[in-house]
Amino acid sequence: MTVTYTSRVADARLGTFSQLLLRWKGSIYKLLYREFLIFIALYSSISGIYRLILNEPQRSQFEKLALYCDNYLELIPVSFVLGFYVTLVVSRWWGQYESVPWPDRLMCLVSSNVHGTDEYGRILRRTLMRYANLSGVLILRSISTAAFKRFPTSEHLVRAGLMTLDEHSKFENLSSPHNKFWIPCVWFANLAVKARNEGRIRDNVDLHLILNELNSLRTQCGKLYGYDWISVPLVYTQVVTVAVYSFFLACLIGRQFLNPEKGYPGHELDLYVPVFTLLQFFFYAGWLKL
Numbered sequence: 601m602t603v604t605y606t607s608r609v610a611d612a613r614l615g616t617f618s619q620l621l622l623r624w625k626g627s628i629y630k631l632l633y634r635e636f637l638i639f640i641a642l643y644s645s646i647s648g649i650y651r652l653i654l655n656e657p658q659r660s661q662f663e664k665l666a667l668y669c670d671n672y673l674e675l676i677p678v679s680f681v682l683g684f685y686v687t688l689v690v691s692r693w694w695g696q697y698e699s700v701p702w703p704d705r706l707m708c709l710v711s712s713n714v715h716g717t718d719e720y721g722r723i724l725r726r727t728l729m730r731y732a733n734l735s736g737v738l739i740l741r742s743i744s745t746a747a748f749k750r751f752p753t754s755e756h757l758v759r760a761g762l763m764t765l766d767e768h769s770k771f772e773n774l775s776s777p778h779n780k781f782w783i784p785c786v787w788f789a790n791l792a793v794k795a796r797n798e799g800r801i802r803d804n805v806d807l808h809l810i811l812n813e814l815n816s817l818r819t820q821c822g823k824l825y826g827y828d829w830i831s832v833p834l835v836y837t838q839v840v841t842v843a844v845y846s847f848f849l850a851c852l853i854g855r856q857f858l859n860p861e862k863g864y865p866g867h868e869l870d871l872y873v874p875v876f877t878l879l880q881f882f883f884y885a886g887w888l889k890l
Contacts, residue, residue: 628886639881642852643874650856659859667864669854676847682887685840688832689890699823701736703729706813713806714795724795731788732817734762738781739821743828779825785818844888851877 603626624630650662707729714725737757740747750756754771757763763771771783789811796807855877858867 628882628889631889632882632885635885636878636881639848639852640878643856643877646852647856647872662853663858663862663864666853666856666858669850670866671854673847673850673854676843676850678843678847678884681840681843682884685832685836686887686890688836692827692832696824696827699820699827701739701817701820701824703732703736703817706732706810706817709806709810709813713802713810714792714800715802716800721800724791724800728788728791728795730762731784731791732814735781735784735788735818735821737762738784739779739824742779742781743824781821781825782818785814788814840888844884847884848881851880 603623605620605623605626650659654662710725710728714728715721716724734757737747737751741751742748751760754763754768758765758768767787771780774780774783792801792807792810792814795801796804801807801810851874855874857870857872857874858864860868860870
């Protein structure tokens with residue numbers, strides 16, 4: 601979920617951006633606190649077993665295993681794999697936003713080029729825009745849980761005034777395994793041509809402008825449908841997830857603080873708390889959650 605925070609950083613006063621670190625809604629803390637607590641609990645348990653339960657021979661074997669895990673930990677290409685994955689996910693996310701079908705331009709063209717001050721002219725303009733909005737609602741209810749809760753069945757579209765009973769009957773009689781968001785676009789085009797023949801649209805240039813904008817709206821709906829239909833390849837998602845989780849599973853052992861008296865390289869201090877490993881968890885796991 602995208603959380604708006606630009607109003608909080610509208611100026612450059614001291615501490616403005618630092619205040620964002622304390623926000624809970626939409627923050628990395630809310631996103632990761634469960635996994636973070638599990639990681640800390642597992643790390644602390646292994647550390648406690650190493651320090652308090654294992655005897656000396658067992659500690660020596662554990663230390664060899666920890667050094668082995670630490671030496672080969674960087675062979676897991678977490679940054680490389682995550683970088684490409686997040687780039688793909690963010691580009692899809694922004695592409696979906698840019699594909700949202702906004703009917704505003706079409707509405708302006710309809711209101712300015714479909715003439716008539718009588719009741720029929722008013723109903724004609726409203727019907728054209730109702731078809732355009734219906735097409736957008738049909739595609740949104742197939743990709744958005746919020747839209748689907750509002751319109752769980754096509755009967756709800758009739759109750760909301762987006763579709764008449766006669767249109768609903770025609771819509772249901774056309775069998776298709778795919779989303780039928782294009783049907784209102786066909787109705788729109790037929791009605792626009794009828795309006796041109798009746799003189800409500802005065803020339804073919806105006807009709808061409810309206811139909812071109814309708815095609816743009818239909819293209820946006822098709823892009824959204826494509827984004828929902830064709831996901832990121834499952835294999836790619838699995839590779840990234842396995843890479844991140846295997847990296848931190850190895851960190852549970854490889855990043856343990858070993859006995860400084862034994863002189864292992866990189867283990868001169870026993871800090872108990874793996875600060876930089878926890879930071880890595882925030883960065884990599886938060887990256888994966890995108």
